[in-house]
Amino acid sequence: MGHHVLCTRAGFGAAKHLASQGYSVTLLDGSPNPGGLSTGWRTEQGRAVEAGVKGFWYQYHNIFALVRELGIPWPFTDWTTSGFWSPRGLTTEAPVFSRQQQYPTLLGQFVHTFPLFRSIPLADRLTMLPLLYSILDYDRSPASYEQYDKMSAWDLFQRYGVSRRLFEDFLRPLLLVGLFAPAEELSAAVMIGTLYFYALAHQNDFDVCWCKGSVSERIFLPLVDFIRKQGGKIVGGQLVTDVAIDATAGTANGVYTSTKEGKKTYYAADAVIFAVGVTGMKKLISTCPALGARPEFRGIMNLKGLDVISTRIWLDQSLPTRFPANVLAGFEPGVGGTYFNLTELQDEYKSEAGTVIAADFYHSNTLMPLSDHEIVSKVKANLVQCEPSFRTAKVVDSAVLRFPNAVTHFSPGSYTSRPLQRTSFGNVFMAGDWVKGLNHGANGLSQERAYITGLTAANLVMGGLSHGVPAVIIPVEEDEKHVLAAKEANQAVQGFLEALPLPFGRL
16 A cells, blocks of 8 residues: 555545545544444344434435445435425425426426415515525625625525515525524525525425435445445544644644543554544644644634434334425424434335334524433424324334534634635645535535545545546536526626725725
């Protein structure tokens, strides 16, 4: 083996490609079960439990390509419909857009959802139209992006006159389950980018499928097996606590790790990729003086994480749900919610005598102190409100998993504190959906983006060590012509206005 590269925690995309290019790769994780939020478990009764149910969206071309490369049985369902619920009942539903007549984007979404909104009048829905201008404007320049980033999504909705009804019944829950935080606490720039990537750039973008079993078992373990067959090593129970720096060269020589029992180990490296979440990175920075001395790493200390609760309940009756995937609005103040009928989505439960439901809570700060029993009771009560036939069903087994500060909080103004992939250390790189500077898809929570940043980090390593063929990254589908033309027109107009002297130019 040649050059030795160390990856941390969730750097499996980087590890895979580097191992395939002949690098000696070691992936280190403090958890005995490496993989971050992709990790899965089984109960004592052998029932699968995961850190939340993960959707795989229409534009996840690189993840779908990875699965094909692994040569495993196709692990995904077909595209599914989704229901959006409030305590008053069904608000709307999302169809499978790729099965509908194709229209230019925005028109297609409007036509195909027009008859599906049950409780939001057309007049309220039309208040979304002025907001669409922000799609054309928010990223026309780095300065424009930072301006939108400093604004909250709530402030942006108010500025463009979005109605209270549309916000409370549709946009608020959409953001709570998409970015795990309320609009008042979200960057407007990240919100716009997320909505555009997942729902507005093309008619079919909101189509989503699900894993037909545990993501860990169906996708993650085959990926681990692929890395090991290429000579890569994956070592659990090794928490990275410090980085050895060559002060003269300005590079990392390796990292120090510690086990749960306190045993320390040094791993030498020619390059290091930190693929860890905000909370884990902050812990490392706090114990590593070499990182804490650099402004780019100190800036990470400004960032925060959000709490998530994942549950799974087994019911004694076999009962259908109206939709396999569901979004909840207004059931818990300030908390996003979803529930999924795993009996319909996952193969191992199709012959289950009862019904298996997965339910997740996002921005779950206020629920974290509750007992498992209290949380399961809330899941059951919410489920009954949407699906009255579940009222007589009894919970025969359950699992509750709490993940404090587990996902990135893309708060207003956080962009300036987010790191680039290339750090000021010549051979240290970052990966994860929270890094900035990568122009690919949603600039926020995204499995696709997290995977791509791993491939990009691998390419940066190979460029620095002058060995290997770069990973091929499938680009996001281009903007449609009418959107691109509108962006170019806005760019020209705003450029002209900004060139004017005050008071005519923009402030």
